[in-house]
Amino acid sequence: NAGVTQTPKFRILKIGQSMTLQCAQDMNHNYMYWYRQDPGMGLKLIYYSVGAGITDKGEVPNGYNVSRSTTEDFPLRLELAAPSQTSVYFCASTTVAGGYEQYFGPGTRLTVT
Amino acid sequence: GQSLEQPSEVTAVEGAIVQINCTYQTSGFYGLSWYQQHDGGAPTFLSYNGLDGLEETGRFSSFLSRSDSYGYLLLQELQMKDSASYFCAVRSPGNTGKLIFGQGTTLQVKP
Numbered sequence: 001n002a003g004v005t006q007t008p009k010f011r012i013l014k015i016g017q018s019m020t021l022q023c024a025q026d027m028n029h030n031y032m033y034w035y036r037q038d039p040g041m042g043l044k045l046i047y048y049s050v051g052a053g054i055t056d057k058g059e060v061p062n063g064y065n066v067s068r069s070t071t072e073d074f075p076l077r078l079e080l081a082a083p084s085q086t087s088v089y090f091c092a093s094t095t096v097a098g099g100y101e102q103y104f105g106p107g108t109r110l111t112v113t
Numbered sequence: 114g115q116s117l118e119q120p121s122e123v124t125a126v127e128g129a130i131v132q133i134n135c136t137y138q139t140s141g142f143y144g145l146s147w148y149q150q151h152d153g154g155a156p157t158f159l160s161y162n163g164l165d166g167l168e169e170t171g172r173f174s175s176f177l178s179r180s181d182s183y184g185y186l187l188l189q190e191l192q193m194k195d196s197a198s199y200f201c202a203v204r205s206p207g208n209t210g211k212l213i214f215g216q217g218t219t220l221q222v223k224p
Contacts (some may be wrong), residue, residue, distance in 0.1 A: 031210040042200060042214040043156070050209055058211070090155060094210050100146045100163075100202075102212060104155040 001026050006105035013081040013112045019107050021076040023091030031094045032067065032074040033058075033102065036087040049074055081112045083113050099112065115139045117201055117215035124221045125191055131187045133218045135201035144205035145176050145184045146212065151197045159186070159199075188220070196222045 004025045011017055020030065030051045035043040045058030049068040063085060065077040074093075078085060088109050092102040117137045129181035135145065144163040148156040155193040160168050162177035163177055163185060174187040198217040 041218075042216045045211060045213075048209060048211060056209075065209070092156075096208070096210070100144050100161045100204055100210075100212070101158045102156075102210070104157070106155050 003027065004091055004093055004103050004105035006089075008108060009106065009107045011111070012071070013078075013110065015081060015083065015112060018077070018079050019081070021078070021089055021091075021110075023033065023074045023076065023105055024072050025074075025091075025093040025094075025103070025105075026072065027093060027103065028071060029095050029103070030071065030095035032068065033092045033094075034074070034076045035090045035092065036060065036085075037090060037107075038087050046076065046089075047076050052054075083112050086110060086112045091099050115202060115203060115205065115213045117213065119199075119201055119215045119218045121216065122219045122221070124223065126223050127191055127193060129191050130187065130189050131191060131220065133199050133201075133220065135184045135186075135190075135215055137182050137184075137201070137203050137215075139182075139203050139213075142179060142182075142207065143207045145175075145177050146202045146204075147173075147186045148200045148202060148214075148219070149197050150200065156200060191222050193222050193224070196220060 007022045033048045034046040049055045049067040091105040147159040150156045160175040177184045202212040202214045
């Protein structure tokens, strides 16, 4: 199993550009999450999904959007990128029963200039 | 709301024992987890406490006291590779599996 995969690993965006961060998991996990992590800080939840077709906002959803059309994939869309979105983005997944143990992808390091 | 407090930095020497504390304020409690994150890497799960007491996994142990809203991670026989950030996290109420993370404690292990 590849676990949780994320692409790209790195990206530089200009202010106002848009992009989609890809996340996929092959563990058949229902629950998936997007976090951002600013330098020296903890993880802030952006959006989450409890199953295909079901998504909801986390703590910091502004400027982002998600979709979940399959169990495996959970892309994060940034519209009109701003310097405040410079961060490392992590995708994670877990099972219904094992919600205290989340499996993280390797992250996408995004810089907006 | 929910919040967690942990020290920002801890330093210890190789071979020593170090304890990283975590206090939490939650509306309902559903367990305390610990994650490790090496610089530039992804967080990885270390341990979970749903009930009071000590959970041991090799050199790492985690303790929980629900009455004190307090837990700690104990690392024994420290190795240089243990230099990393350590996060405590609590589950949010409801069946979403959401975790609320602390700000993290950076552990520096010195020779």
